Amino acid sequence: MIKPIELVIFDCDGVLVDSERIAVRVQVALGAELGWALTEDEVIDRFIGRSGVSIREQVAAELGQDTSLVWWDRFEQLHREAVDTALSPVDGLPEALDALDALALPMCVASSGSHEKMRHTLGRTGLHERFAGRIHSASEVSRGKPAPDLFLYAARRMGVDPGACVVVEDSRPGVLAARAAGMRSFGYAGGPTRAEQLEGPDTIVFDDMRKLPGLIAEQ
Numbered sequence: 221m222i223k224p225i226e227l228v229i230f231d232c233d234g235v236l237v238d239s240e241r242i243a244v245r246v247q248v249a250l251g252a253e254l255g256w257a258l259t260e261d262e263v264i265d266r267f268i269g270r271s272g273v274s275i276r277e278q279v280a281a282e283l284g285q286d287t288s289l290v291w292w293d294r295f296e297q298l299h300r301e302a303v304d305t306a307l308s309p310v311d312g313l314p315e316a317l318d319a320l321d322a323l324a325l326p327m328c329v330a331s332s333g334s335h336e337k338m339r340h341t342l343g344r345t346g347l348h349e350r351f352a353g354r355i356h357s358a359s360e361v362s363r364g365k366p367a368p369d370l371f372l373y374a375a376r377r378m379g380v381d382p383g384a385c386v387v388v389e390d391s392r393p394g395v396l397a398a399r400a401a402g403m404r405s406f407g408y409a410g411g412p413t414r415a416e417q418l419e420g421p422d423t424i425v426f427d428d429m430r431k432l433p434g435l436i437a438e439q
Contacts (some may be wrong), residue, residue, distance in 0.1 A: 247263045
């Protein structure tokens with residue numbers, strides 16, 4: 221029996237804020253600068269949806285530990301600069317949040333990003349206050365996506381059974397984490413990740429954030 225939805229868990233980057241395109245561009249540029257040539261598709265497959273720890277481990281395996289530290293420092297600097305000049309909410313997101321509020325559905329955030337990063341990106345777009353006290357980071361659990369730890373932690377903190385949660389994600393590690401947590405998911409394909417990378421069991425793929433409230437209401 222499918223449980224009624226009691227909590228909507230949002231990823232942050234690429235779902236609330238349109239930052240994944242920025243991250244992909246920065247990672248490609250850093251690869252060219254530091255000696256690991258990566259295409260945008262390769263960055264999406266390797267890095268999008270994963271924690272900073274996972275990304276640093278991949279860079280270290282390819283270029284060595286010292287370079288991985290330089291890479292991450294440069295990424296945080298360049299990403300922050302780009303966010304300060306070009307970041308906006310995902311198209312249609314404000315309208316979707318208003319509609320979900322009208323449905324009286326509790327919402328929270330569970331992201332691979334750090335709390336510091338989310339304070340910056342959500343703060344720049346006026347969203348941090350909206351989710352204050354309900355923001356969860358992979359830094360609070362032992363394993364990041366695609367492991368289920370972060371989503372299970374968010375559900376526990378919010379006092380909701382995992383089976384009554386739905387997750388809104390834009391990355392393959394994210395939808396895999398939702399499935400592993402026993403949660404239904406909505407895969408947003410309006411960003412860099414291709415729709416086929418999000419498809420799978422208990423996942424509805426969509427490409428317009430304005431459609432999300434209606435899709436959730438139908439569950």
